[in-house]
Amino acid sequence: MDKRRIETDCIHAGYSPKNGEPRAIPIIQSTTFKYDSSEEMGRLFDLQGQGYFYTRLQNPTNDAVAAKIAALEGGAGAALTASGQAAAFYAVFNICEAGGHVVSSSAVYGGTFNLFSVTLKKLGISVTFVDPDAPAAEIEAAFRPETRALFAETLANPSLVVLDIAKFAGIAHKMGVPLIVDNTFPTPVNCRPIDFGADIVMHSTSKYMDGHAVALGGAVVDSGRFDWAASGKFPGLTEPDPSYHGTVYTESFGATAYINKLVLQLMRDLGSVPSPFNSFLLGVGLETLALRVERHCANALAVARFLKEHPKVSFVNYPGLPGSKYYALAQQYMPKGTCGVISFGVKGGRQAAVRFMDALKLISIATHVADSKTCVLHPAGTTHRQLSSEELARCGIGEDMVRLSVGIEHIDDLIADLAQALEN
Numbered sequence: 457m458d459k460r461r462i463e464t465d466c467i468h469a470g471y472s473p474k475n476g477e478p479r480a481i482p483i484i485q486s487t488t489f490k491y492d493s494s495e496e497m498g499r500l501f502d503l504q505g506q507g508y509f510y511t512r513l514q515n516p517t518n519d520a521v522a523a524k525i526a527a528l529e530g531g532a533g534a535a536l537t538a539s540g541q542a543a544a545f546y547a548v549f550n551i552c553e554a555g556g557h558v559v560s561s562s563a564v565y566g567g568t569f570n571l572f573s574v575t576l577k578k579l580g581i582s583v584t585f586v587d588p589d590a591p592a593a594e595i596e597a598a599f600r601p602e603t604r605a606l607f608a609e610t611l612a613n614p615s616l617v618v619l620d621i622a623k624f625a626g627i628a629h630k631m632g633v634p635l636i637v638d639n640t641f642p643t644p645v646n647c648r649p650i651d652f653g654a655d656i657v658m659h660s661t662s663k664y665m666d667g668h669a670v671a672l673g674g675a676v677v678d679s680g681r682f683d684w685a686a687s688g689k690f691p692g693l694t695e696p697d698p699s700y701h702g703t704v705y706t707e708s709f710g711a712t713a714y715i716n717k718l719v720l721q722l723m724r725d726l727g728s729v730p731s732p733f734n735s736f737l738l739g740v741g742l743e744t745l746a747l748r749v750e751r752h753c754a755n756a757l758a759v760a761r762f763l764k765e766h767p768k769v770s771f772v773n774y775p776g777l778p779g780s781k782y783y784a785l786a787q788q789y790m791p792k793g794t795c796g797v798i799s800f801g802v803k804g805g806r807q808a809a810v811r812f813m814d815a816l817k818l819i820s821i822a823t824h825v826a827d828s829k830t831c832v833l834h835p836a837g838t839t840h841r842q843l844s845s846e847e848l849a850r851c852g853i854g855e856d857m858v859r860l861s862v863g864i865e866h867i868d869d870l871i872a873d874l875a876q877a878l879e880n
């Protein structure tokens with residue numbers, strides 16, 4: 457059969473019921489699985505048999521949804537985690553340990569920035585942040601002999617910086633390490649980073665993938681393309697693991713060495729497994745991902761155009777808008793659209809921004825982005841509240857800035873609410 461379109465894979469990939477089996481992905485809400493002999497169960501612990509034994513390592517609901525995400529991203533395998541934060545941590549920690557170093561784009565989600573600059577440091581892993589728009593030579597200069605990964609967001613939250621994925625992949629591969637990208641905002645519907653050279657893709661599935669703000673979750677996808685043995689920098693993958701009777705992941709699992717090590721070591725030792733019920737909700741959300749993302753992008757573009765023309769708006773930042781600094785990169789990597797998130801300024805500074813937000817009727821104030829309901833947030837007064845005016849300016853967050861996550865309501869209702877609140 458021809459390669460299926462992503463709209464079809466959103467619905468069908470990852471689960472093919474056999475004769476008489478449930479049509480929807482079943483919720484297997486069980487921590488454990490029963491066997492007839494201890495011999496059989498022992499073989500599972502030695503990684504010699506196929507079968508489920510404990511949900512921290514494998515669960516049929518979690519695995520079906522992970523397989524769907526792997527198919528959507530064009531990866532060789534994937535694993536689900538309990539949150540996007542856990543996915544970011546596992547994606548890096550799977551190949552980097554105390555003494556190691558990571559080069560990361562500075563345009564990353566605040567939670568990722570804290571994970572990298574505070575918590576990884578406590579584990580002996582240091583991170584150097586680079587400007588993603590800097591020339592390749594400048595980014596390469598941040599690498600050290602102990603660097604084990606290059607990290608970036610394909611469409612950064614909240615700055616909406618679009619990553620030159622091919623440039624980043626070229627740098628990572630020249631330096632002998634994988635490129636790990638967070639693809640939460642574009643989703644595979646708008647961008648498949650593996651097609652442009654990314655090696656590992658991670659997600660906060662709490663955003664568009666779930667799409668309804670009902671279940672926290674994360675995912676890590678292994679492209680299966682990085683040659684760990686040729687690089688020579690990853691003994692954890694290419695040398696025997698004493699905690700699994702000397703298993704060598706690259707030999708036992710080939711193209712899925714990385715993702716199997718992540719599950720067998722990190723899930724085993726650290727947990728962070730999603731509940732099968734949450735994975736079921738994620739699976740239901742994924743079925744409509746392509747439809748929803750299309751509407752999010754159409755609505756966001758229309759809202760961005762409306763705001764750009766409005767006399768009370770000082771600036772609009774949306775990479776899908778011609779004139780944006782990232783318009784050309786967005787067209788190259790996400791020609792179908794970027795995402796539903798926009799930031800803009802209300803003339804009159806902090807007070808005007810707050811007054812506008814408080815006057816909204818349909819659109820709600822919430823600390824979330826990327827779900828079906830349109831919401832707004834005032835970064836200077838909430839997520840970045842601790843920063844001084846100078847620090848805010850350095851992060852590119854003005855006191856007048858509003859972050860708007862455009863949902864999938866009817867566009868006329870959204871524009872009517874924005875218009876009345878701006879007139880307020």
Ligand SMILES: *Cc1c(COP(=O)(O)O)cnc(C)c1O
Pocket residue numbers: 539540541542544565567568609613638640641659660661662663672673674
């Ligand atoms: C929300 C988010 C995360 C963290 O995900 P959680 O599911 O909230 O833990 C990571 N990366 C990006 C880009 C995000 O938007």
